[in-house]
Amino acid sequence: MPSLRRRPGGLRLAALALTAFTLQTDDFAIVGVLPSIARGLSVGEATAGQLVTVFSVICAVVAPVAAVTTASWPRRRLLGGGMVLFCAANLAVPLATSYPALLALRVLAALAAAVVLPTVFAVTAALAAPGRQGRDLATVMAGLTGAVVAGVPAGTWIGAAFGWQATFAANGALGIAALVVLLAAVPDVTPPPASGITERLRPLARPALAFVLLAAVVAVLGNLLFQTYLGPFLADTAGVNPTGLGGLLLLAGASGIAGARFSGTLVDRIGPARTFALAAATFTAAMAALELAWSLRPAHVALVALPIALWSAAAWAVPPPVQARALKLAGQQAGPQALALVSSSVYLGASLGAGTGGWLLGTFGPGTLPIAAAVCAVAALALFALAGRTVSSTAKRDRTETEGRRTVV
The missing domain is CATH 1.20.1250.20 (MFS general substrate transporter like domains)
Structure with a gap:
């Protein structure tokens, strides 16, 4: 078979x-x-x-x-x-x-x-x-x-x-x-073979995994604080009406599917860290372009169409490297639990993002949304990179301890 x-x-x-x-x-x-x-x-x-x-x-x-x-x-x-x-x-x-x-x-x-x-x-x-x-x-x-x-x-x-x-x-x-x-x-x-609760939870307590999950929360927060209020932002920036918003949402959806699929290919070829970095950089560039369009308002809708496509592609490119890194850190036995924590991180980030975006919109206006989203993307990238450094430091410490025990023997 x-x-x-x-x-x-x-x-x-x-x-x-x-x-x-x-x-x-x-x-x-x-x-x-x-x-x-x-x-x-x-x-x-x-x-x-x-x-x-x-x-x-x-x-x-x-x-x-x-x-x-x-x-x-x-x-x-x-x-x-x-x-x-x-x-x-x-x-x-x-x-x-x-x-x-x-x-x-x-x-x-x-x-x-x-x-x-x-x-x-x-x-x-x-x-x-x-x-x-x-x-x-x-x-x-x-x-x-x-x-x-x-x-x-x-x-x-x-x-x-x-x-x-x-x-x-x-x-x-x-x-x-x-x-x-x-x-x-x-x-x-x-x-996986049956094991006690302690064995199942031990891989989930690794600091590197915590940083990955925090990166997911912050990345989703930044995305949702912008996405939730995309309509008001585009109406203020380019006078986009509901019909035009529907067309841009279709463009964003198609770009998101393409971005997620391409991200998966990159994860297999260049690894989760570089894929996440590329997604965060693209997201930040898209937010910068949208902020520029807002500063030039009323802007032509063509000026926001490409950044919207890039934003959606980058946002949906985030989950594959997060999932891949979480699976690797947790190992085969705790893989399902790690993916469940990733799912919880996404829900948490979405909840925080909607609330934060509403506060920013009501207090400072729509022009602050791309700036805040870009800041979140940069912070998420730093957290994801910190996870990699934590793994490297742990591995180096383990090698040092092993060599020390061999020397004593």
Whole structure:
């Protein structure tokens, strides 16, 4: 029997990317139907918006805990069980006639996402052929980007045409499709040998991994403080109306998919450190160009189109090197737990970014957003580089201690 890594990987990667697409769409699509939810359940829009907050917080908190407690579970069974819960939580939404009932279903969906999404990336890494881990991770990451490009607009349209409950039902149906393809295309992955909690957590306590996770938080914070308020910034800079914003968002989405895929290739060829540095430098250059356009306002829309494309490509180029570096630092046994921590870092950075961007916009105006985002990119690069230096220092200290023991003997 051929090894799992030698089996045709196209359908397997498609199944994993479709699963990522489904989970991310479920997280974001609700934003487009929040007013309808508020009216339908007779609550304020701010209250309805807590459905998004609760989902993100649960994913951030539960993902690393679930990764540790399910470390010895068969991966295929974990994916299948999580997707069954996810589908059930979404398909039951039309039966929810009150806000508490809907909130409970969103909690169940978030619990499923917190388990499944890190497992998707762990399985992708485990089944990747030698020298292709970065590219395979980037391919699955494209599912997350695709959710922003296609999933969210589709969910919003479905809600407008058939009612907000239909958006959740569609997510449940999409989850069933992802589950079927997963079971058909993804082989089981043998979990690491059973070990105690201490052994599972020890690799996660390495200072270098902490710096990598901090770099992810800061990078996502910088990206989201700009992305969340992209509409007001472009309206003030180039007079972009909603129609023009839609076109630029499509450009950004396509650029993000390309950036993530290219980043994965670079991770395999030149390593995570150089790939992250290139992504951070490109992001900073894009922010500088957008800040220049803002200073020249009213600027022509063509002056912001290329920086927007570069910004999105650079932003989506960040996850592959972060994932690859985290996997290497944690080792095979703690790899799934490390990826879960990366997922939590992304959620944390997104939450902080939206709040920080709102404060900057309200206090200092849109012109400060690119500057703050660029500062975050530089800080994230410094943290990522510090992780590499920490690894080198630790390795040097270990060699010195080993040589010292040999000398004594």
